[in-house]
Amino acid sequence: MAQILDGKAVAKELREKLAIEIGESGLHPTLAVVYDPNDGGSKLYVGMKQRAAAKVGIKTQDIAVPAGSTTEAVQQIVRELNLDPDVTGILIQAPLPAGVDDASIFATVAPEKDVDGLGVTNQGRLFANEEGQYPVAATPKGVMTLLDHYGINPAGKQAVVIGRSQLFGRPMAALLLNADATVTIAHRYTDEATLTTALQQADIVAVGVGIPGFVTVDPIKEGAVVVDVGMNVVNGKAVGDVDPLVAEKAGWLTPVPGGVGPMTIATLLESTFEAAKEQAK
Numbered sequence: 001m002a003q004i005l006d007g008k009a010v011a012k013e014l015r016e017k018l019a020i021e022i023g024e025s026g027l028h029p030t031l032a033v034v035y036d037p038n039d040g041g042s043k044l045y046v047g048m049k050q051r052a053a054a055k056v057g058i059k060t061q062d063i064a065v066p067a068g069s070t071t072e073a074v075q076q077i078v079r080e081l082n083l084d085p086d087v088t089g090i091l092i093q094a095p096l097p098a099g100v101d102d103a104s105i106f107a108t109v110a111p112e113k114d115v116d117g118l119g120v121t122n123q124g125r126l127f128a129n130e131e132g133q134y135p136v137a138a139t140p141k142g143v144m145t146l147l148d149h150y151g152i153n154p155a156g157k158q159a160v161v162i163g164r165s166q167l168f169g170r171p172m173a174a175l176l177l178n179a180d181a182t183v184t185i186a187h188r189y190t191d192e193a194t195l196t197t198a199l200q201q202a203d204i205v206a207v208g209v210g211i212p213g214f215v216t217v218d219p220i221k222e223g224a225v226v227v228d229v230g231m232n233v234v235n236g237k238a239v240g241d242v243d244p245l246v247a248e249k250a251g252w253l254t255p256v257p258g259g260v261g262p263m264t265i266a267t268l269l270e271s272t273f274e275a276a277k278e279q280a281k
């Protein structure tokens, strides 16, 4: 039976540490959250992020993007936030309303305020494995923190990342590669046999596709570390992308809820504080 990678507990520790450090810093980090109020998921997650921010001493500004907005109009909002000295961090919650190109908006955020690391400058730094302090997307960064907490070192391991979004798959693969894993990235065009073969070899599997039960127990290697990023609602309950039977074969598993989700939020707060510190230098 797999051991639990307890994201809820590790996230709580991280938030408690941050609350103390932010209090002692004398800084007043302020996070502007740009989101679609008509997207149920965004509304829920943005609310969770804002409550968690308030508890550690991070102020938030709520910027709802109305339906029918154009990419240009949202870019203008972001440019104003880039220039606003009171705002130290900007989070673009995906997905924005239909008709707005998320990637163009990510790219408009000033790199020093891009706390979720989704702009091309910060993604480029990550891809180049640049040394130093720059923001990295909260979900994959939180996964790395969680693995590290349990002493799981990706160096020399075979890793499979399923999904290739800017939010999860691409930065997850880059982080694992930078940590010296051998990485395979699977996506919609990966044929089933290829994915099965890759999974049979994988010491670490990280999946975020948005399909409940997508990763089944069969191809999983005995003792593998399985990270479930999926966040789906089935019969009113949060479920991931990993079939619960995987727990019988995996060595380690993140639960949903209580795994990657809480780590994402705590990591966003961590990155927001780090950006505020850099700007105060």
Ligand SMILES: NC(=O)C1=CN([C@@H]2O[C@H](COP(=O)(O)OP(=O)(O)OC[C@H]3O[C@@H](n4cnc5c(N)ncnc54)[C@H](OP(=O)(O)O)[C@@H]3O)[C@@H](O)[C@H]2O)C=CC1
Pocket: 139, 162, 163, 164, 165, 166, 167, 168, 169, 186, 187, 188, 189, 190, 208, 209, 210, 211, 229, 230, 231, 232, 260, 261, 262, 264
């Ligand atoms: N817990 C957390 O903190 C977070 C959870 N999530 C969750 O993770 C999931 C993914 O999110 P996100 O990356 O933003 O979503 P996207 O929709 O942007 O990306 C989904 C990815 O899955 C791939 N995919 C879709 N269907 C298949 C398939 N049949 N076989 C293989 N790959 C497939 C897509 O491939 P292609 O590129 O070819 O289309 C794409 O790369 C969602 O459930 C989301 O809710 C996301 C962020 C944070």
Ligand SMILES: Nc1nc(=O)c2c([nH]1)NC[C@@H]1CN(c3ccc(C(=O)N[C@@H](CCC(=O)O)C(=O)O)cc3)C=[N+]21
Pocket: 042, 045, 048, 091, 092, 093, 094, 095, 116, 118, 138, 139, 167, 231, 238, 256, 257, 258, 259, 260, 261, 262, 264, 265
């Ligand atoms: N720029 C950007 N960055 C993101 O990080 C981002 C985003 N856009 N768009 C949407 C996804 C989704 N996301 C989640 C965060 C926390 C939970 C979370 O804490 N979930 C709880 C359960 C919540 C429930 O019960 O419904 C848990 O897993 O324990 C879930 C999902 C961040 N995302």
